Amino acid sequence: MKIDDIRENLGQFWGSFSEGWDRLRHTAAGALTRFRPGEQTQLPERHEIDDPLHFPAQSWAMLGGDVFEDEQRLVVRIEAPGMRKEDFSIEIGGDTLQVRGEKRFERESTEGRWRVLQCAYGSFQRSVPLPAPVRGEEARASYRDGVLRIDLPKREPGRPGSVHVKVD
Template sequence: MANMRQLREGIGHAWDSVLEGWQRLYQRASGAITRFRPGAKAGDTHGGDGSDTALPARSSGWGVMAAEVFEGDDQVVVRLEAPGLDRDQFGIEVRGDHLVVSGEKGYQRERTEGRYRIAECAYGRFERAIPLPDAVDADRARARYRNGVLEVELPRSGATGRRRIQVQTD
């Protein structure tokens, strides 16, 4: 009987350890996951329940948009994969110590293969909050979108605030 109790306790401890590991992995990855909410309107900064949520938490929900942050002596450069969009579909802001990239994406494709008609579509709003390593001057920021990659150059500064950044094409 003592062996069964020990076995149950061992399994319980193992399960708790696995659960804790998954929770840590989810928290680490939530900054790299982009929110996608079908039916959401552009500019809607609320969570699904209508309440305002913290920037990093709002970055979770639908899919991964790979991002890289590079630090130079005088600027921070952020590159974000965002294929299939037009430059006018982006909203880019500096909010405190985060670069927030948002927009609306609509994807629709239909094809016929033999007797089957295949229709694929995805619509909704996305948002990604990328932590910045240092304060930046949002007034002098530049953004370019080329070949599905958005690149935002943010000169370093001592001030923080909020400002929209326009996207340019080459």
């Protein structure tokens, strides 16, 4: 193999890697969510955890989401496993959907140690930009199988408002 071939292959690799990294950064940036331990999070004490990379004050997780649009509505789905519907607070303000919640740690009923603790626990906030005006007062939310689904009927452009949405 000649030096020119190596350069060409390296250039192709770097271009592919850069393109993939840019795409990942662009598509996942909104999904990367910070979790902050609160009073109700109930994390184990630091001496109960052997995982040297666990820092509860710096927990981040991906809350993957989808936004679907048709002529009548927007549907926002956010993957948030390990929670209950009561753990969510949803608000619509102008062209943004705000989802807040708290994921609580569940202790094992036996004695032992945590060897690895990779899940994020604590309170979080996720903002989802809405591509069209919606009638927030008619929004409906449900939580099943670890997925929060919010149905938002569209409305004509006008004055933005703020509405709280109950999760069924």
